[in-house]
Amino acid sequence: MRVDRKRQLWLEAIKKLSSDENFSNMELISLISKYEELRRNEPQIQVDDDKFTKLFYDNIQKYLLRMSSGHAIVLFTITRLVDVVGEKSLVLFDEPEVHLHPPLLSAFLRTLSDLLDARNGVAIIATHSPVVLQEVPKSCMWKVLRSREAINIIRPDIETFGENLGVLTREVFLLEVTNSGYHHLLSQSVDSELSYETILKNYNGQIGLEGRTVLKAMIMNRDEGKVQ
Numbered sequence: 001m002r003v004d005r006k007r008q009l010w011l012e013a014i015k016k017l018s019s020d021e022n023f024s025n026m027e028l029i030s031l032i033s034k035y036e037e038l039r040r041n042e043p044q045i046q047v048d049d050d051k052f053t054k055l056f057y058d059n060i061q062k063y064l065l066r067m068s069s070g071h072a073i074v075l076f077t078i079t080r081l082v083d084v085v086g087e088k089s090l091v092l093f094d095e096p097e098v099h100l101h102p103p104l105l106s107a108f109l110r111t112l113s114d115l116l117d118a119r120n121g122v123a124i125i126a127t128h129s130p131v132v133l134q135e136v137p138k139s140c141m142w143k144v145l146r147s148r149e150a151i152n153i154i155r156p157d158i159e160t161f162g163e164n165l166g167v168l169t170r171e172v173f174l175l176e177v178t179n180s181g182y183h184h185l186l187s188q189s190v191d192s193e194l195s196y197e198t199i200l201k202n203y204n205g206q207i208g209l210e211g212r213t214v215l216k217a218m219i220m221n222r223d224e225g226k227v228q
Contacts, residue, residue: 089121
């Protein structure tokens with residue numbers, strides 16, 4: 001793929017990611033102008049030279065330092081995909097929700113979808129997040145159910161694209177909040193209007209991956225109810 005086409009795809013990706021307010025405030029689209037300015041000022045240095053890389057990094061460091069780990073992951077992932085994804089590429093993602101808050105996750109998935117559509121590529125995403133399901137129609141989705149050694153693969157019963165997060169959590173992940181065990185304890189914390197970070201801190205970070213997934217779903221359901 002030609003460099004100018006990659007530049008166009010990268011700019012389009014950054015604009016889509018800017019639907020996340022924090023991402024927009026970082027003004028990352030200006031990285032292109034910084035790159036072009038450096039090429040004009042240092043024409044004797046090849047762009048693949050380590051010296052050029054260091055100079056460019058020094059020029060954009062202030063932008064990079066503004067980013068959280070989640071924003072950095074998204075920026076570097078999308079930038080890398082723009083560079084390497086070609087015709088009929090296959091991209092594999094394992095639980096992209098682990099490091100991303102819901103608005104950024106939604107923006108990332110929409111950007112990824114548009115990029116793959118432009119390059120005629122596909123992605124396979126493993127997830128426990130209803131936010132991911134909300135961005136994908138059920139015709140592109142499979143539920144993988146496992147009981148001991150038995151594995152069953154089925155389509156969701158409901159349409160998932162644009163569906164309510166609570167409905168997705170209940171119908172697809174079967175995460176009904178029970179009246180016993182860790183579900184009950186987490187539910188009490190969520191009902192106390194505490195944030196995800198505060199609840200995690202109260203448990204000294206000692207909540208497993210499944211518990212964290214349940215906790216995030218509970219908080220999203222609670223906050224979505226406030227908006228409605």
